[in-house]
Amino acid sequence: MSLTLSTRLRDVRGSAIRDLLALTARPEVISLAGGLPGTDLLPRERIAAALAAAMADPAAVQYGETAGLRRLREVVAEHETGRVGRAVDPAGVVVTSGSQQALDLVARALLDPGDPVVVEDPVYVGALQVFQAAGAALHPVPVDDEGMAVDVLADRLAAGLRPRLVHTVSSFHNPRGATLSAPRRALLAELAERYGFLVVEDDPYGLLAFDGPPPLPIAAHGDRVVRLGSTSKVLAPALRVGWLTGPAPLCTAVERLKQCTDLCTSSLTQIVAADLLADDAWFAGHLDRLRAALHERAAALTGAVASVFGDAVTCSVPTGGMFCWLESTDGLRPADLLPRALEHGVAYVPGTAFAVGRDLSAAARLCFASNPPQELHTAVDRLGAAWHRAAS
Amino acid sequence: MSLTLSTRLRDVRGSAIRDLLALTARPEVISLAGGLPGTDLLPRERIAAALAAAMADPAAVQYGETAGLRRLREVVAEHETGRVGRAVDPAGVVVTSGSQQALDLVARALLDPGDPVVVEDPVYVGALQVFQAAGAALHPVPVDDEGMAVDVLADRLAAGLRPRLVHTVSSFHNPRGATLSAPRRALLAELAERYGFLVVEDDPYGLLAFDGPPPLPIAAHGDRVVRLGSTSKVLAPALRVGWLTGPAPLCTAVERLKQCTDLCTSSLTQIVAADLLADDAWFAGHLDRLRAALHERAAALTGAVASVFGDAVTCSVPTGGMFCWLESTDGLRPADLLPRALEHGVAYVPGTAFAVGRDLSAAARLCFASNPPQELHTAVDRLGAAWHRAAS
Numbered sequence: 001m002s003l004t005l006s007t008r009l010r011d012v013r014g015s016a017i018r019d020l021l022a023l024t025a026r027p028e029v030i031s032l033a034g035g036l037p038g039t040d041l042l043p044r045e046r047i048a049a050a051l052a053a054a055m056a057d058p059a060a061v062q063y064g065e066t067a068g069l070r071r072l073r074e075v076v077a078e079h080e081t082g083r084v085g086r087a088v089d090p091a092g093v094v095v096t097s098g099s100q101q102a103l104d105l106v107a108r109a110l111l112d113p114g115d116p117v118v119v120e121d122p123v124y125v126g127a128l129q130v131f132q133a134a135g136a137a138l139h140p141v142p143v144d145d146e147g148m149a150v151d152v153l154a155d156r157l158a159a160g161l162r163p164r165l166v167h168t169v170s171s172f173h174n175p176r177g178a179t180l181s182a183p184r185r186a187l188l189a190e191l192a193e194r195y196g197f198l199v200v201e202d203d204p205y206g207l208l209a210f211d212g213p214p215p216l217p218i219a220a221h222g223d224r225v226v227r228l229g230s231t232s233k234v235l236a237p238a239l240r241v242g243w244l245t246g247p248a249p250l251c252t253a254v255e256r257l258k259q260c261t262d263l264c265t266s267s268l269t270q271i272v273a274a275d276l277l278a279d280d281a282w283f284a285g286h287l288d289r290l291r292a293a294l295h296e297r298a299a300a301l302t303g304a305v306a307s308v309f310g311d312a313v314t315c316s317v318p319t320g321g322m323f324c325w326l327e328s329t330d331g332l333r334p335a336d337l338l339p340r341a342l343e344h345g346v347a348y349v350p351g352t353a354f355a356v357g358r359d360l361s362a363a364a365r366l367c368f369a370s371n372p373p374q375e376l377h378t379a380v381d382r383l384g385a386a387w388h389r390a391a392s
Numbered sequence: 393m394s395l396t397l398s399t400r401l402r403d404v405r406g407s408a409i410r411d412l413l414a415l416t417a418r419p420e421v422i423s424l425a426g427g428l429p430g431t432d433l434l435p436r437e438r439i440a441a442a443l444a445a446a447m448a449d450p451a452a453v454q455y456g457e458t459a460g461l462r463r464l465r466e467v468v469a470e471h472e473t474g475r476v477g478r479a480v481d482p483a484g485v486v487v488t489s490g491s492q493q494a495l496d497l498v499a500r501a502l503l504d505p506g507d508p509v510v511v512e513d514p515v516y517v518g519a520l521q522v523f524q525a526a527g528a529a530l531h532p533v534p535v536d537d538e539g540m541a542v543d544v545l546a547d548r549l550a551a552g553l554r555p556r557l558v559h560t561v562s563s564f565h566n567p568r569g570a571t572l573s574a575p576r577r578a579l580l581a582e583l584a585e586r587y588g589f590l591v592v593e594d595d596p597y598g599l600l601a602f603d604g605p606p607p608l609p610i611a612a613h614g615d616r617v618v619r620l621g622s623t624s625k626v627l628a629p630a631l632r633v634g635w636l637t638g639p640a641p642l643c644t645a646v647e648r649l650k651q652c653t654d655l656c657t658s659s660l661t662q663i664v665a666a667d668l669l670a671d672d673a674w675f676a677g678h679l680d681r682l683r684a685a686l687h688e689r690a691a692a693l694t695g696a697v698a699s700v701f702g703d704a705v706t707c708s709v710p711t712g713g714m715f716c717w718l719e720s721t722d723g724l725r726p727a728d729l730l731p732r733a734l735e736h737g738v739a740y741v742p743g744t745a746f747a748v749g750r751d752l753s754a755a756a757r758l759c760f761a762s763n764p765p766q767e768l769h770t771a772v773d774r775l776g777a778a779w780h781r782a783a784s
Contacts, residue, residue, distance in 0.1 A: 004589070009649060039450035050448040055440040058431035097489055097632070101654040108525070112399050129652035133500070225459075236453035238659040240489070240632075249395045257401060260521035261653075262493040266661060267630040313581035347448050364783045 008113070012132045030379040032366040033347040035174060035322060040372070041293055042236045043286055054271040064267040067255045068095025068243070072274040079277065080227065080245050083206070085221045094251050096258065097265045099204055099230035099242030100126050103167075105261065106200060106226055106244065107134040109253040110164060118156075118166040120148050122325075122354030122363070124174045124202065127167050139163060140356035143173060145316070147180030150187050163197045171214040172205040172321025175354045175365035179319060182215035189222030200248075204230040204242075207287055209320040210295040219245075226250060228258050231273050233322070234287065239269040240306070243274075251263060291320075298324065300373035301366060304380035309387075322369035327351075332387055334364035344386040346379045400474075400505070404524045422771040424693075424758040425739040427566060427714060432764070433685055434628045439664060441587065448665040456659040459647045460487025460635070464666040471669065472619065472637050475598070476611045486643050488650065489657045491622035492518050497591060498618055498636065499526040501645040502556060510548075510558040512540050514746030514755075516566045516594065519559050529694055531555060532748035535565060537708070539572030542579045555589045563606040564597040564713025567746045567757035571711060574607035581614030586666055589616070590642075596622040596634075599679055602687040604613035606712065610635075618642060623665050625714070626679065631661040681711075690716065692765035693758060696772035701779075713768030714761035719743075719754050724779055726756035736778040738771045 054060045066075070073090040080088040103126065111117065113135030119127060121140035131138060140163060141153045148168050166188070170180045180188075192199050201218045206229075219225040226246030229238050246255065250332040258264075277283060298318040305315045305326065312332070316325040328334065335350035351363025368376060398564070406431050446452045465482040472480040488494040495518065503509065505527030511519060514531035523530060531553060533545045540560050558580070562572045572580075584591050593610045598621075611617040618638030636646065650656075669675060690710040696716065697707045704724070708717040722728065727742035743755025760768060 002564050003502065003639060003645070005645050006502055009645055012648060012652065034455075036455055039454050042450075042453045044447060044450065044453055047453060048444065050445050051447065052440065055436060055443065056576075058434075058436065061434045061439060061630045062431050062437055063426075063428055063624075063629040097654045100652070104653050108398060109401050110395065110398055126652055126655070133649065133652055152621060232455075237455040238453045238661075240654065240656075240658045247395060253395070253397050253401055256404060257525065260404065260492070260518055260525055261496050262489045262632065263518070264634045266658065269658060271660070371426075 008133050008135045011135065012129050029342060029347050030371060030375055030382070031343050031347040032368070032379055033349050034367055034370055036237070036367070036370045037233055037322065038370045038372070041290055041369070043276070046276060046282065046286070047236055050113045050272040050275045051268070054268055057271070059267045060271055062267060063204070064270065066259050066264050067251070068093065068265060069267060069270040069274060070111050070274045071268045072241070072277075075274050075278045076229065076243050076245070080229070084217050084227070086220070088245055089101045092251055093243055093245050093249060094254050095265050095270060096242045096244065097240045098232055098237075099202065099228040099244070099264060101261070102228045102242050102244040102254070103127060103200065103202065104130045104133075105254045105257050106250065107131060107136070107165070109199070109250065109257050111136050115224070116155060116161065117164045118163045119356060120168055120173070120357050121356040122175050122351060122360055123356050124169050124371070125354060127202065128356065131167070138356060138357070142358060143176045143178060147173060147178045147184055148188070150184040150191070154187065154191060155189060155193050162195060165198050165200055166192070168204060168218070170206070170218055171203055171207060172319070172323070174205070174321070175323055175325060175349065175351075177316040177318050177321065177323045178362045179214050180218070185215055185218045186221045189218050189225065192224035193222055199225045201225050201227045203227055204233050205321040207234050208291060208294055208322070210291055210298070211319055214320065221319060223247065231277070234290065235273060235276055239273050241265060241269050241273040294322065294369055297368040297371070297373055297376060301368040301376045301380065304377045305322050308380050308384035318368065322367050324368060326364045326366055333361045335361055337387055341386040344382040346382040346386065348383070400525050400527045403527065404521050421734060421737050421739050422763060422767055422774070423739045424760070424762070424771055425741050426759055428629070428759070428762045429625055429714065430447060430762045430764070433682055433761070435668070438674065438678070439628055442664040442667045443660070445667070446634050446660055448764065449663070452660045454659055456656045456662065458651050458656050459643070460493070460657060461659060461662040461666060464633070464662045464669075467666050467670045468621065468635050468637070472621070476619070476675055478611050478612070480637055484636055484640060484643055485637050486646050486650070487657050487662060488634045488636065488652060489632045490624055491594065491620040491636070493653070494620045494634050494636040494646070495526075495592065495594065496522050497646045497649050498642065499523060499528070499557070501642065501649050502590070503528050508553065508555045510545060510555045511566070511748060512560055513748040513750050514567050514752055515742060515748050516561050519594065519748060520748065522743060523559070530748060531757055532750070534569045534750060535570060537570050539570045539576055540580070542576040542583070546579065546583060547588050549583060549587050554587060557590050557592055558584070559592045559594060560610070561594045562598070562610055563595055564600060564711070564715070566597070566713070567715055567717060567741065569708040569710050569713065569715045569717045571606050577607055577610045578613045581610050581617065584616035585614055591617045593617050593619045595619060596625050599716070600683060600686055601712035602683055602690070602760040603711055615639065623669070626682065627665060627668055631665050633657060635666040652658065655673060658777055686714065686761055689760040689763070689765055689768060693760040693768045693772065696769045700772050700776035708776075714759050716758050716760060718756045718758055725753045729779055733775060736774040738774040738778065740775070
């Protein structure tokens with residue numbers, strides 16, 4: 001049977017990353033490709049205990065309010081108040097099925113086909129797909145070691161660009177690893193005020209800082225910001241609990257759209273998330289352990305890359321999050337070399353998968369979060385073998 | 393701050409039902425308004441045991457494949473094979489966050505703004521919202537005691553209507569309570585072939601039959617059918633596990649769109665759903681108990697309505713599912729009487745909330761599933777007091 005797809009779906013790029021997950025599911029492949037926190041780092045016992053406690057309440061198995069469990073919205077509001085530095089009201093929090101759903105709902109609530117949207121280049125592919133599905137006109141702005149080049153954006157705005165949304169992964173960027181600097185955050189909030197756009201501050205990694213927290217959120221500098229958060233990188237992806245905080249009319253619109261999208265997020269996993277996020281002493285200790293383990297993995301990966309590749313590549317220096325960004329300086333093209341790397345038992349995502357307008361064929365994203373240090377060493381050795389054989 | 397919403401969101405009707413849930417959350421109100429299975433009927437202990445078992449596996453807390461957990465897709469395919477009477481392949485199953493998400497993704501994957509879609513009248517409000525959000529041109533077809541009036545649809549098609557989708561809640565209709573008769577099912581599948589549309593057979597209630605199963609699914613009569621299923625009404629809404637089975641190109645498209653909508657449904661709740669659905673002996677016994685309890689509640693509600701209202705109302709005779717449909721014969725308008733009913737401590741949904749083009753001001757939907765028989769008697773007594781006072 002032939003089926004005609006909607007115009008907008010035909011515009012959505014498949015996720016090379018998720019397609020890769022199928023390839024890399026073979027047990028002999030060490031994957032640096034996914035954006036997965038290692039399961040060994042997730043607090044499975046604490047979650048199991050929270051699940052058992054939650055199931056004592058009949059409400060845990062029932063439908064819940066579309067905007068989210070009241071207790072969870074309160075906890076998120078409290079955390080966000082601490083991070084943003086001004087009062088965030090629980091009514092300004094909408095719980096979503098992961099922050100990916102928050103992004104999708106924001107786009108659907110605000111965008112008409114053809115509306116201009118600024119994305120980063122390299123881009124978080126999940127954001128690219130959302131804006132393609134919404135039919136947006138994409139305007140890429142490059143990302144460098146200090147995050148999005150807000151000065152470039154300022155020039156485009158001065159030249160007449162009037163986006164409805166500007167999307168940024170502000171801290172420990174996916175895929176670039178970079179963190180938006182404090183001056184750029186302030187400037188971005190100011191530009192949002194001046195030109196009337198909304199900043200989507202996508203922040204799933206902000207709590208995963210190795211050396212002290214990242215700069216204050218963009219939302220601390222102005223109120224034309226919707227912040228997206230998630231439990232996926234700090235508790236467990238399988239909770240499927242994320243949220244947005246933002247202007248009241250946007251929250252109302254997102255809630256209405258969520259009604260017809262999936263009615264509500266799981267009451268059960270929301271109770272568990274609220275339990276864990278509100279357990280201050282446990283959560284602080286867990287984050288400390290998680291950050292230390294990720295820091296150790298980042299050091300193992302970047303150390304191995306330096307030792308195997310020397311100055312044949314440059315590698316970003318991770319200060320948090322899950323990713324480092326590698327660029328070859330000797331003409332090797334990671335996109336072309338992926339099949340050979342898979343033969344050698346290692347996977348990564350070529351930079352081209354994240355490119356909007358730039359040539360990123362010399363780059364690759366490596367995730368250091370999914371594997372322990374020894375595995376990361378082995379993975380880089382395999383990468384060296386695959387790439388050296390190509391170079392010789 | 394003022395925000396301009398997307399054109400399509402402005403077309404989405406708020407759900408009177410979910411808005412009502414806020415009003416009826418007061419403990420003194422007995423709610424016949426929700427579409428909730430009573431929490432006392434949900435297998436909470438069995439789910440708790442399944443959760444505990446699932447958490448032994450590290451994969452339970454991790455991201456999963458977008459199309460769903462392999463084991464769950466296999467179990468659903470096996471069940472669907474049994475119900476539809478021909479082989480359903482696991483590759484033709486996509487797991488979604490409740491069947492509401494399946495409906496939303498099907499609409500987004502296939503519809504461009506302005507595309508004609510046939511909906512039932514009265515309509516499942518969640519479907520109405522989905523098609524409004526997709527910008528569809530809605531063509532209502534009435535529902536009577538045998539389900540959608542497929543003969544009326546046939547006339548419209550003969551007169552030139554060319555819908556892309558025809559949506560129907562085929563068994564134990566929400567809100568009408570009716571089940572599409574076997575001849576109408578066969579005719580609908582035949583019309584889909586002849587005119588090239590896709591039937592969306594929305595079937596969350598089909599397993600909740602009191603007196604033997606409903607007629608064979610529409611999908612048994614042809615392959616231009618996408619079937620939607622859910623665990624929400626037979627296991628627990630908080631699992632947020634539903635699915636669609638349908639033509640391969642549609643499954644591929646829905647999977648791609650789900651990537652950017654929420655990445656994947658919870659691995660944990662999918663493991664639990666697969667465990668319970670595959671436990672044949674337990675599931676059969678659970679369904680027997682659930683059906684018996686719902687049947688008892690349906691009888692209690694309709695008996696009380698007959699005794700309190702006599703021939704001042706007609707009431708559908710439930711043969712399964714969760715709803716009965718009441719119509720006043722003496723000029724009372726349930727929509728107008730709702731505030732008074734709430735004062736008397738009882739809630740329902742007026743027929744007007746489900747109307748697309750018809751005048752349903754004499755009707756109301758009553759849910760018998762959420763409350764035990766004694767509460768249902770009390771609720772109808774309160775309704776009688778509220779309505780009689782209005783009539784006098």
